[in-house]
Amino acid sequence: MDIRVTLDGRPVGATLNGSPASRDFAELLPLALDLTDFHGIERVADLPRKLDTAGAPEPTAAKTGDLAYYAPWGNLALFYQNGPAASADLLILGHLDVGADQLGRARRITITAAP
Template sequence: MSRAPASPSSPSGRSTAMDIRVTLDGRPVEATLNDSPAARDLAELLPLTLDLTDFHGIERVADLPRKLDTSGAPEPAAAKVGDIAYYAPWGNLALFYQDGPAASADLLILGHLDVGADHLGRATRITIEAAP
């Protein structure tokens, strides 16, 4: 897996990025995962193709094949449009197309998609692969 150059750490826990290749409904989207233990664990599951459903008009969600390692999780941060997150109690992946609720220790930001809210809000299938 290739790694992008390190970027300064931010309060949201977004730090060193891992490149991934993502398609939403067959269209390529720029995306990165952060270097958290949960994001690295998600990378171990790749490639993944997941069907997405809407959750509360804020995010698209999908069940993962197993729960992710949440040890060493970064400080909680409120999700922003385009964030890839993991909701630990349910073990699902969440893609936010609206800003999310207040920060919660149960919601871990794993990375970010560079895609518009409209496209993300209509997405029904995501494929995530390791970048070449």
């Protein structure tokens, strides 16, 4: 599932993985979110509502560039470092094709559906 993403106004390649949670995420688009740092490994932002996590795939650890959803807090996470061990609370939604440096400095993300 293709999406259009900009980080601080710069376009970056991105895709969603087609999971049930990523399809629910796509229903929220378009989004413009302010990002803050979390634990020196990810940039996070609150979503307007929690996503449906039914039918989630087996947990996997987040890797640099992953776009993820942390279910307990209902937030979006962009990993600029590899994440902690796999957790059922963290659902990978897709991936951003951008370097760790740009992700780590990002302050604003805009996401729209690709035509």
